[in-house]
Amino acid sequence: MSETKKVAVIGFGNIGSGVVKALYEKGVTGLELVKVVDIDLEKKRPVKIPRKMLSAHWQTVVNDPKIDIIIELIGGIEPANTILTRAIEKGKDIVTANKMLLAQDGEHIFSLAAATGRKVGFRASFVGCHSLIHEFQQVGTASKKFRRIYAILNGTSNYILSTMTNDDKTFREALKEAQDKGLAESNPSDDIDGIDTANKIRILLSLITNTYCKVPDFHVEGIRDVIPQDIQYAGELGYAIKLIGAIEQIGDSVAVGVHPALMPQGSLLGSLQGAYNGTELEDEYGVISGLVAPGAGVYPTTDAVIKDLIDIAEGRPVPMPTSSEPLVLGSTEMAERRYYLRFSVDNQSGVLAQITNIFWKYNISISGVIQKEPVSSKFVPVVMTTYKAKEKDIQAAIRDVDKLKVIKAPTRLIRILSANT
Amino acid sequence: MSETKKVAVIGFGNIGSGVVKALYEKGVTGLELVKVVDIDLEKKRPVKIPRKMLSAHWQTVVNDPKIDIIIELIGGIEPANTILTRAIEKGKDIVTANKMLLAQDGEHIFSLAAATGRKVGFRASFVGCHSLIHEFQQVGTASKKFRRIYAILNGTSNYILSTMTNDDKTFREALKEAQDKGLAESNPSDDIDGIDTANKIRILLSLITNTYCKVPDFHVEGIRDVIPQDIQYAGELGYAIKLIGAIEQIGDSVAVGVHPALMPQGSLLGSLQGAYNGTELEDEYGVISGLVAPGAGVYPTTDAVIKDLIDIAEGRPVPMPTSSEPLVLGSTEMAERRYYLRFSVDNQSGVLAQITNIFWKYNISISGVIQKEPVSSKFVPVVMTTYKAKEKDIQAAIRDVDKLKVIKAPTRLIRILSANT
Numbered sequence: 001m002s003e004t005k006k007v008a009v010i011g012f013g014n015i016g017s018g019v020v021k022a023l024y025e026k027g028v029t030g031l032e033l034v035k036v037v038d039i040d041l042e043k044k045r046p047v048k049i050p051r052k053m054l055s056a057h058w059q060t061v062v063n064d065p066k067i068d069i070i071i072e073l074i075g076g077i078e079p080a081n082t083i084l085t086r087a088i089e090k091g092k093d094i095v096t097a098n099k100m101l102l103a104q105d106g107e108h109i110f111s112l113a114a115a116t117g118r119k120v121g122f123r124a125s126f127v128g129c130h131s132l133i134h135e136f137q138q139v140g141t142a143s144k145k146f147r148r149i150y151a152i153l154n155g156t157s158n159y160i161l162s163t164m165t166n167d168d169k170t171f172r173e174a175l176k177e178a179q180d181k182g183l184a185e186s187n188p189s190d191d192i193d194g195i196d197t198a199n200k201i202r203i204l205l206s207l208i209t210n211t212y213c214k215v216p217d218f219h220v221e222g223i224r225d226v227i228p229q230d231i232q233y234a235g236e237l238g239y240a241i242k243l244i245g246a247i248e249q250i251g252d253s254v255a256v257g258v259h260p261a262l263m264p265q266g267s268l269l270g271s272l273q274g275a276y277n278g279t280e281l282e283d284e285y286g287v288i289s290g291l292v293a294p295g296a297g298v299y300p301t302t303d304a305v306i307k308d309l310i311d312i313a314e315g316r317p318v319p320m321p322t323s324s325e326p327l328v329l330g331s332t333e334m335a336e337r338r339y340y341l342r343f344s345v346d347n348q349s350g351v352l353a354q355i356t357n358i359f360w361k362y363n364i365s366i367s368g369v370i371q372k373e374p375v376s377s378k379f380v381p382v383v384m385t386t387y388k389a390k391e392k393d394i395q396a397a398i399r400d401v402d403k404l405k406v407i408k409a410p411t412r413l414i415r416i417l418s419a420n421t
Numbered sequence: 422m423s424e425t426k427k428v429a430v431i432g433f434g435n436i437g438s439g440v441v442k443a444l445y446e447k448g449v450t451g452l453e454l455v456k457v458v459d460i461d462l463e464k465k466r467p468v469k470i471p472r473k474m475l476s477a478h479w480q481t482v483v484n485d486p487k488i489d490i491i492i493e494l495i496g497g498i499e500p501a502n503t504i505l506t507r508a509i510e511k512g513k514d515i516v517t518a519n520k521m522l523l524a525q526d527g528e529h530i531f532s533l534a535a536a537t538g539r540k541v542g543f544r545a546s547f548v549g550c551h552s553l554i555h556e557f558q559q560v561g562t563a564s565k566k567f568r569r570i571y572a573i574l575n576g577t578s579n580y581i582l583s584t585m586t587n588d589d590k591t592f593r594e595a596l597k598e599a600q601d602k603g604l605a606e607s608n609p610s611d612d613i614d615g616i617d618t619a620n621k622i623r624i625l626l627s628l629i630t631n632t633y634c635k636v637p638d639f640h641v642e643g644i645r646d647v648i649p650q651d652i653q654y655a656g657e658l659g660y661a662i663k664l665i666g667a668i669e670q671i672g673d674s675v676a677v678g679v680h681p682a683l684m685p686q687g688s689l690l691g692s693l694q695g696a697y698n699g700t701e702l703e704d705e706y707g708v709i710s711g712l713v714a715p716g717a718g719v720y721p722t723t724d725a726v727i728k729d730l731i732d733i734a735e736g737r738p739v740p741m742p743t744s745s746e747p748l749v750l751g752s753t754e755m756a757e758r759r760y761y762l763r764f765s766v767d768n769q770s771g772v773l774a775q776i777t778n779i780f781w782k783y784n785i786s787i788s789g790v791i792q793k794e795p796v797s798s799k800f801v802p803v804v805m806t807t808y809k810a811k812e813k814d815i816q817a818a819i820r821d822v823d824k825l826k827v828i829k830a831p832t833r834l835i836r837i838l839s840a841n842t
Contacts, residue, residue, distance in 0.1 A: 131552050268713055271692050285720040292689055293710035300708055
């Protein structure tokens with residue numbers, strides 16, 4: 001057994017308390033907690049430590065040469081960024097749960113760590129899928145390659161969509177319920193606009209492509225515009241609407257997107273309820289595996305932090321990007337998939353013919369149509385699903401359709417993602 | 422990078438070809454394939470290697486001091502047992518996919534490895550769940566503890582049960598279909614009688630309890646007696662019938678069983694279709710995670726073998742049991758759970774009262790009853806589900822019920838397993 005590593009925790013909130021509990025109360029072989037930093041020294045916490053282990057100043061631990069590993073659990077960009085930078089410069093390994101920082105400024109942290117030979121443990125920044133995603137990190141030539149990864153990475157959005165689906169609620173009602181239960185912030189934008197999902201996708205991409213360079217921008221669309229009508233039509237067609245982060249191998253490049261998608265109801269992701277995370281992953285041989293796990297919470301996050309600490313303490317490789325090769329994303333334009341389309345049409349004859357003619361021109365085949373008897377006199381939803389078509393063709397077709405006089409509102413497109421089609 | 426390890430494969434069948442392909446055609450950093458052994462040197466295989474790398478005699482590689490790691494892929498007890506024993510005695514590390522051998526004679530292999538400091542990689546013997554189960558191996562004090570593990574570990578049984586459920590087939594019809602598709606052997610007993618599941622459960626138990634001693638016998642019940650009627654009633658109640666291997670913490674001990682169970686339709690295991698494996702796992706904090714993955718097949722098994730090889734080559738710890746502490750299993754008698762019961766009763770009044778009186782005596786509450794209008798004149802199925810009750814009470818109650826004159830056939834009991842109840 002190697003010598004005991006001295007560890008300091010910065011940030012004594014919920015997660016911090018969980019980590020302190022694990023390290024101090026339960027104890028982990030090879031690790032000794034020596035200091036806990038928080039600006040609030042008086043707050044009641046679910047774990048008791050001697051007063052002398054507490055400090056209000058992060059500089060105390062970052063400048064202490066006896067400390068080997070700094071665990072950053074305060075979140076946000078500053079002072080987290082300064083703390084981690086200084087800690088690495090001082091020769092310390094770091095463990096962090098800070099997904100916002102890594103997604104936005106990970107290049108800086110990882111390149112500094114690579115240059116100085118330090119380790120950065122960041123499993124806690126993608127709690128819901130780390131045990132599956134690690135298999136795809138490029139290690140030697142034995143790493144697995146993937147064809148696609150579809151993931152539900154934001155528990156709040158999944159809770160809202162599940163509630164809309166199961167309890168026939170509107171987006172606003174379901175959001176309100178999530179806020180009342182403490183599952184959504186009063187400013188819920190990060191969760192419902194796909195920002196949190198996109199941050200996690202950026203971190204995963206860094207890991208599986210082994211580059212710490214900033215991930216270029218990609219299409220990010222949240223769930224604000226998901227309406228009960230679409231959920232209901234999707235249900236009739238055998239699908240559930242989910243907020244999906246998708247990483248796909250298209251030709252020689254990797255294409256990425258975050259958007260609502262129709263997932264088959266019986267599938268791992270299509271059946272995922274409530275505030276859970278889920279990952280469905282197809283490898284280079286077409287082998288599909290899936291993982292369902294809580295994406296947040298004290299215990300799962302603590303567990304991820306402890307795993308990183310043990311890897312560092314035992315001298316094992318810590319999964320982290322090590323290359324400075326810039327990441328070039330492929331375009332999703334050439335992605336071939338199925339689509340759900342809802343047209344808002346004037347209630348007059350010949351409309352269907354006008355739409356299908358345009359689709360015919362772009363070589364897009366219709367696999368299903370739902371057109372119900374109109375309730376109001378002239379504003380009718382027509383729902384179509386397509387066979388596989390290229391994203392660029394479907395986008396072009398919709399542009400043409402939306403110019404038709406009989407189309408009364410922009411056509412709603414939702415991608416259909418299915419591991420087997 | 423440590424020096425390259427020399428590797429030999431014994432058994433050049435489907436899995437062997439996959440492993441040879443990965444090591445020889447694709448190449449894995451740090452590993453060099455030097456010899457492949459099979460009794461059949463002429464057979465066409467999907468990978469070509471030079472004739473001089475082939476041998477018909479396993480002694481050639483086991484006695485070769487230059488070879489560091491032996492990969493055993495022939496299966497069965499002998500000569501696999503002799504090969505692995507000799508290889509360890511000769512100072513070699515081993516990797517094996519042989520679940521029958523490990524389940525039945527693992528004590529011998531692991532104790533020899535522990536005594537001589539050799540490593541035994543055996544991820545390939547539980548392909549469908551290794552990435553999740555590893556987290557529960559006892560490493561230091563940081564290992565996670567579990568409350569329960571429910572797993573579908575036999576793809577053939579799950580295929581048969583899925584087919585019976587989705588296509589309204591009998592057990593015999595579904596088995597025939599599985600055999601026609603090559604998913605079941607002509608002698609399917611290992612799969613359908615729960616033997617394969619029990620072997621995997623034995624291997625998992627060794628790993629998560631960290632003892633290589635033989636696992637004592639436990640209740641093993643297969644799917645031969647699952648009838649369409651039970652599948653249909655279970656469906657009406659919101660459940661699917663699955664063959665489950667269950668490892669549960671009951672009080673201070675671990676209780677184990679393999680049997681059909683009612684799983685909620687929307688749950689990870691309840692919705693698992695076809696020849697897949699699935700694992701649902703609740704840790705000491707009540708955090709539930711789940712994994713779905715193929716339980717067999719060339720690529721997943723090859724992948725598991727390569728993972729073990731890399732761990733060994735890079736000097737990382739290989740998950741394997743290291744303690745000679747005998748494993749004492751707890752009794753499932755004290756397990757508290759819900760039950761599905763189907764009584765075969767005479768069609769006369771007062772029957773329900775007689776049954777419920779007995780249940781009342783044992784303090785067992787009924788949560789639901791399905792009694793349909795009788796089709797034939799006097800033989801009526803009555804289905805009940807119970808609230809949580811102790812296994813020993815339910816067994817005693819059924820013994821009493823089955824003595825009633827109005828009961829015309831032994832009562833069918835199927836356990837209801839749900840992570841949340």
